[in-house]
Amino acid sequence: MFNIQISSLKEIEEEQTEYICEDWLPVPKKTVSMIVANGGVGKSWIIIQLALRHLIKNPDEKVFAWLSEDPKGLSKFRANLICSKILGLEREKIEEKLFISDSPTFPINLNNIQKLKEQLKDFNLILLDPLIGFYGGDENSNADARIFMQHFTKWASEENKTILFIHHAAKGSGKSRGASALVDAVRLVYQIEKIDKSDTKRKFTIAKDNYGVKNILDCTEFERVVFPKKPIKIVFEPVENMNISMDLKEVGDE
Template sequence: MKIEMLSSIEPSEASFILTSFMPIPRNAVTLLSSAGGVGKTRLALIMAARHVMETGEVSALWLTEDYPGQVRAIFNAMAADGLVNPDALPKMALILDAPPQLAKREMGLFKANYDEIQKIGDRLIDIGARFVVFDPLLAFYGGNENDNSEARVFIQAFAEWAKASQITTLIIHHANKDGASRGATAFHDGVRARYELSFIVDDEGEPDIDKLEMGYRKCALKKDNWGVRKHLWKLTDGKDHFEIKIATPMHRPEPKTEGMVVIDFPENVA
């Protein structure tokens, strides 16, 4: 047991990355939650590219739900639209291995796989990575999604790893139907910051088609332990939510009437 008197410890403030875009704590774990198809991976690519351009450090992404060629095509389209800087590409690494379960039940005990976590950290340090994205959380988690005790083991292992390896970590997690992080509250409790990404809605609660067409989403800070808010508020005029462009514009097709074939189906067909 290592014990040190508080009076002998030098004071230091928490530090952050991406303070001019979407602040997250350095060398800690941040959770980004969203429903499927909203654009979590695109936002993660923007964050990774911006980190490269701001620091010159490598960003690594373990995107288990997307093929590498698809990720590159998305990046190219985003670069053409000015959402990412193509100069970041040489320092953006994709991890291609199948995701290991970094916490699972063994012989009746649920525990973190610290050896595997350490190997991942060592490899990322070898390539100079200081920002890493794990997408999605459940690809690396072998426990019950709704069990707080198991979720706590998993997320605490990540927190300890991020601190020891000095790697800023973003974990992407699916949201429930209300937009909040799905499953155990320990996932939320164990991270230092959490953002939610969602579609922008109109006054009637329906997706704002114009905003969607332009590639905009709503992002909201839902947890802040270390002071993300003091940096975020400088960008948002004191608000915890903001609109962010993460996708290239889409164009709704013009309605077609000429040349359409109308088929009449007879009623009461068995």
């Protein structure tokens, strides 16, 4: 037995999509979105900066980042560099609102999704890295992927959570690997690539956009500073073959 909620258009209250980090990397609220990139692109740096920027504008909210591929100490080190070298911010003002876990991931299913919801009930923004760490089905099965993603899309809409998955790209491609249903279920997908001769920036491409993020950014491709600038190294090298002429005088010559 099931119940379909039916409303006339007259009864429905109009609403517009809201976003987090609208001026840097817009992500629609109360939905599930995805960042896709190959290894070594800097996905962890990106989502840490996203979390920090969100907290700057929303200091009363809480953010949870499950960065299972990096130790917590390394994530804090990166957060400190982002605050001081990119954002020009004292981390003490927001660090109590950003929570990080490096615990091993586990497959999320109907039997344990409720426990996850209870543990993360106080967080407004939830960042999960990597998606495959929470996925227990056949990665190439659309049926398995659809069931898995339904847990999170339902959670986001019913409890006003903004959920962002970090997903690995297929080898030799910047596109999402695995079943197409993983991408079908989310509202926004960013693909990230390296930029030649740039140590600090990355290229972002909007690969899926159900809520009109491209209208906010006025483009589908853009660049963002992800890493702090490296300090300039001054190297002193020995100078060879220099002819130096000196007039030497012995004491008492005058």
